Amino acid sequence: MRDWLDCAHRALVEHTDVLNDLNVFPVADSDTGVNLSTTVGYATEAAQLIEGNDIGELLQHAGRAALEQARGNSGVLVALTLTAMGTSLEGSTRMTAGELRDAFSAAQVRCWSALTDPVDGTLISVLEAVSKVSLPENSQDGSNQQLSDWMDLVIARGSHAVIETLDQLPVLHERGTVDSGALGMLIVLVELRAALTGDLTRHNPVPDIIRDYSDHTGHKDKHDSVGFEVMCTVELSALDAAELRHELDSAGDSVLVSAVSETDNGYTWRVHVHVEDPEEALELMRARGQAVNVSVTSLGSDEPQVSP
Known part of the structure; x- marks a missing residue:
């Protein structure tokens, strides 16, 4: 393997x-x-x-x-x-x-x-x-x-x-x-x-x-794409993760929320979304928990990646 x-x-x-x-x-x-x-x-x-x-x-x-x-x-x-x-x-x-x-x-x-x-x-x-x-x-x-x-x-x-x-x-x-x-x-x-x-x-x-x-x-x-890809890892309960998924669905698309590992208070989750306004997605993520491994990447290929 x-x-x-x-x-x-x-x-x-x-x-x-x-x-x-x-x-x-x-x-x-x-x-x-x-x-x-x-x-x-x-x-x-x-x-x-x-x-x-x-x-x-x-x-x-x-x-x-x-x-x-x-x-x-x-x-x-x-x-x-x-x-x-x-x-x-x-x-x-x-x-x-x-x-x-x-x-x-x-x-x-x-x-x-x-x-x-x-x-x-x-x-x-x-x-x-x-x-x-x-x-x-x-x-x-x-x-x-x-x-x-x-x-x-x-x-x-x-x-x-x-x-x-x-x-x-x-x-x-x-x-x-x-x-x-x-x-x-x-x-x-x-x-x-x-x-x-x-x-x-x-x-x-x-x-x-x-x-x-x-x-x-x-x-x-390939240069026609607009918006941003926002990703993070965050510790949440299963209920909070479901609610965050729903909120991100309303804010953007290509939403992916998946458990990484179990913790004392729930799970760590890897979260992914495409949005026009990255700050909106980040606010939703941070309202639920402490976001780590955060990245914001422009979907336009000429833009740099930043990690808030």
Whole structure:
């Protein structure tokens, strides 16, 4: 798992530019590549600090560390994916295909529930697709061979799910490109297969998708986005978190509120929203609790990021 996270981070860094160029949903702020690679980088660092052979414990620790400092909508979702997979795999020292399929399903549900208005054609669509891949019947249940064979099916279905995003979101259909976050998730899954099988020679569909379904020259609309992305981590009760989500829904969009870890007084939550007035969002967050790891980023790519 440590090797997987490290290789996934490296692969996301390698593909940062193309992922940024593909980023048009939910806003064309050209930062999905940076957000995914940075967030998985936090997870990679955290995974190196935990000892033991419990796969679930390692992924939970890495996911929570990444979630505390996650960048952007896509970064929060990939951190939630790791955390949910870890919860599902807790106590396991090796993985079977069936256990990993359950972990993917748990991740899809966790990501879906964190969003106020989830839609098809995104990173979550890839998780949903791979969680439904049937286990191979021509290999022994629970065997390494079954896991290896199943991961090939996962990559094939994940690739198809990425290409399907072109017709699931109107903005992607208009441009003739796939969703950036969905492609990023496929990159992560390809590295998972390589880590589990040790085989680096299997067909990697990512270059084919980039060749056929990406705009290599960048998109002209990336400077058209207005408003700000506001993020923070805050300690709240479940009721306060629900009320904050409702308030942010009224103030902006792309709202994401998800628990990071349990505390004596409730939970720490990672909060994300896009708004026209960042001060309005910050006031709502701070009225509920002490906001930390705060960032305010202009959705116009020429503007700097500031951390109040």
